[in-house]
Amino acid sequence: MQKYLSDINETNLRLPGPVPVPKDILKEQLKPLINHRGEEYKNLLLSCTKKLQKIFCTKNELYIITTSGTGVMEASISNFLSQNDEIIVVSVGWFGDRFAEIATSYNIKVRKLNFDHGQNIDIDILDEFISSYPNAKALYVTHNETSTGVQNDLELISKIAKKYSLLFVVDGISSVASVPCNTDKLGIDVLISASQKGWVTPPGLAFISVSNKAWDYHYKSNSPKYYFDISKYKNYFKKGQPPFTPAIGVMYSLDKSLNLLLEETMPKVYKRHSETAKKIRSQLIEIGFELFPIDENSASDTLTAVKVPTGISVSELINNLHKNHNVIISAGQGNLSDKIIRIGHLGLVSENEIEWLINSLLQTISV
Ligand SMILES: Cc1ncc(COP(=O)(O)O)c(C=O)c1O
Structure with missing residues (x-):
């Protein structure tokens, strides 16, 4: 599966499913x-x-x-x-x-x-x-x-x-x-x-x-x-x-x-997910987001939920990310809809897509 990490996608689909499919x-x-x-x-x-x-x-x-x-x-x-x-x-x-x-x-x-x-x-x-x-x-x-x-x-x-x-x-x-x-x-x-x-x-x-x-x-x-x-x-x-x-x-x-x-082997697939999750979590924290899970040890390896800084509207953030950067992420559900964003990283996520996601988020919250 990992050979498709080099695929170039026009959209950075970072929902917690559906995921980009080669x-x-x-x-x-x-x-x-x-x-x-x-x-x-x-x-x-x-x-x-x-x-x-x-x-x-x-x-x-x-x-x-x-x-x-x-x-x-x-x-x-x-x-x-x-x-x-x-x-x-x-x-x-x-x-x-x-x-x-x-x-x-x-x-x-x-x-x-x-x-x-x-x-x-x-x-x-x-x-x-x-x-x-x-x-x-x-x-x-x-x-x-x-x-x-x-x-x-x-x-x-x-x-x-x-x-x-x-x-x-x-x-x-x-x-x-x-x-x-x-x-x-x-x-x-x-x-x-x-x-x-x-x-x-x-x-x-x-x-x-x-x-x-x-x-x-x-x-x-x-x-x-x-x-x-x-x-x-x-x-x-x-x-x-x-x-x-x-x-x-x-x-x-x-x-x-x-x-x-199965060709990649499941231990490698799990390792890939865990490493990607760690990278995304740490970079989101670095650019100023706070993790939503109370204990980082319980943070998911398939998606990351972060609180949106005060003064930033979740729906505007999501719309601007899509419109200006072609990055698609999710809002929270129910009473969390205007409090958190959720970024999917299950399936295939390339280094390029992580960089694209983080830079786009940084630019969007900085304007
Ligand atoms: C943990 C979990 N349970 C249930 C569902 C519901 O699945 P579906 O939207 O495919 O009906 C989802 C979908 O996001 C999920 O992530």
């Missing part, structure tokens, strides 16, 4: 369409699934669903829970909140533990919180909270999930393929991700891995489900098919990206 990967989508119930698609599906399992570090079953990340978030609720089940949802931001909103819409009893925006999950507080809910069945957490640029420590959290024998469900949408996330070692029962993030693939596909314990939960679940019913994906997978018409073009791109990631 032309060679985009071009895969132009291949002639094929029968998704035929032999050729079967090979594509089996090959992508096997490679995804490698990067997820799992022997668990894994399914590819044509949807965005939120689709697999919903699948991770509707497939494993029943009305009135009690679950623990930990939220450090907007996407943690989303788990709680989806679960509530399925009439699940959500016991929500909130941490201040900018903070990561405190293990002792989590431990104490869960101990008050002996009937809770599952623990839902966000690995990398894209709304605040905070990364949670899954190793510590996994010990708590194990201690209370909870079904362990992780949103790894903006982390998997960019930072280490070993499903089997951490005992993650359900892990989800989506193609437009570190997978360096266009949006449109999402992934869900399912442990044996999660299957037990699934067979007992009475929540309504249809498109996202993983039993359908399981049954069709036996024939080498998806249950519904897939995004064939995106699958071709995904296959190419997975080959490139």
